[in-house]
Amino acid sequence: MFFHIVLERNMQLHPRHFGRNLRENLVSKLMKDVEGTCSGRHGFVVAITGIENIGKGLIRDGTGFVTFPVKYQCVVFRPFKGEILEAVVTMVNKMGFFAEAGPVQIFVSNHLIPDDMEFQIGDMPNYTTSDGSVKIQKDSEVRLKIIGTRVDATEIFCIGTIKDDFLGVINDPSAG
Amino acid sequence: MSVEPFNRLVKLAARAFYDDITTKGDNQPKTGRSDNRGIAVVVLDALTRRQWVKEEDLAKALKLHSKQLRRTLRFFEEEKLVTRDHRRETAKGAKIFSAAVAATVDGQPTTKEGEEKIKLHTHSYCCLDYAQIYDVVRYRLHRMKKKLKDELDNKNTVQEYICPNCGKRYTALDALRLVSMDDEYFHCESCNGELVAESDKLASQEGGDGDDNARRRRREKLKDMLQKMEVQLKPLIDQLSRVKDLPVPEFGTLQAWEVRASAAGRAANGDSSNDPSRSSHGLGYGGTTLPFVGDTKVEVDFSGAEGKGENIKSENESSSLKVLPPWMIKEGMNLTKEQRGEVKQESRMDDSSPAVEFSDDKKSTVENDDKKNIQDEYVKAYYAALIKKQQELDEAAKKQDELSNTHALNGISGMTSNRQVGMKSKRDEDDGDDDVEWEEAPVAGNANENYKVDLNVQVDASGEDEDDIDWEEG
Known part of the structure; x- marks a missing residue:
């Protein structure tokens, strides 16, 4: 699920950036630092949408670096248990398959794949129904439901299922 | 209202879950002779x-080897069915126990007193823990059902993987770390062994090698298993629900049980003739754990302070462990074991109420009612005893005039039996435990001389009361 929230961060700026476009430098550094990171609490920071407020800078003793407290608005993505996501399959193996929904990795184990789909080994390993009409392989797009999340300080990993109504392949690359 | 439904529960559980438990290690070959299942x-x-x-x-x-039994018991201790207690004891300690056994368990092979040596030995005792058994069995059933159900509609289960080499377990949440680039399997982090999905093991033991129809078969099998479980464990489940609202028989710790059992045994067996005063003195020590002692044993128990200390300690640990007040069982001397256990429990409940009142001076109406009954009974008995005694005391009164207060007490003790004195002081101690206005009732209804005697004893009792308070706080 996506959220638009305000976060705060203390930015350290090198003295060489001081000058007339100090602000721009600060913001671009913030974007470089923050976008794409993941915090267990808020999820993945997808994009910074705006700066709320930049506080007074504090010059550090000895280094000349200046610390600015920056409040910024950003879009974060945090997966939740029970959430339905669309994801791209990245790897298929005997134990199940891995998929990615943006920055999130999701594992679907083979017992959470419908019983009528069976693993086919080959140079393009895949799960296929007995009539061959549905196939899950690398780069397939699947809709899945998250049934468990593991949230570490800097990492979120999910396990999902496609064993439910309206879940499964939504766009087969080989068909299209 | 007895231990019987619980015993039935234990027996059912034993047959359901522990029927083919063997205490032998798995590595030993199971020949017909060494097979000790059952x-x-x-x-x-x-x-x-x-x-x-x-x-x-x-x-x-x-007729088991004690090692074998110990192994089995240790297993049950781990399974939380049995509580065990070990202690180093001399022959004397063992005698306390055997006396307790003799008192409670009738038709039970008791230890012969001669067996005990003077040496210090570590003795182990064991006892069923019914309250825990009830919980354990319920939990076990719950887990069984949950596991099967989860697997059956395996929707929200997190797949578990297990390393066959080192036994380490992983969940699907670890999958990212476990996947290897070389092949399509998960590998153990510590030993690099190939992991197996755990649920597959459960149902596809019989050769269903993974892929094709295994899952479908597994599903059927699970369904079957669940049904079978429900049918086969029905008696056990029924028994659980039957037992649900019954009070759980509780034996307490070994020490508490010994004290209680021996006290109850003495009260029930009647170590002396049933003189009428007996009933009143029986009432006397309702609130305390002081084991009531017969005529001959007075000195032994009072000097043996360590026994007393033990009691007090055990009571501090759990206030519910108190001596069975004999008024509960004095009428039926030949009560069955279960009844006595039951009585014990009730009496303990009763015991706790005055103790609570005593500590925080509050009275709930329910407790009051209960107490009224007990008090009424007590007062009746007390009067009867007093009338009997009055004659004796009349004689005693003559001497009393000459003697000081304390001496007067001794004088009486000299004249009457030891036991009566002990009983009297204890009864008044009980007065102290109960409320004060009631205490005055016998005083008002009696002659002056009695009053005097009561006063003496009350002084005595109040001293003991303070003692009580002291160690309750400490």
């Missing part, structure tokens, strides 16, 4: 017929 059931059954029992005695009774 021992567990036998041991549990034997324990249902006992309360606390010394393991040696149990081994002897079951």
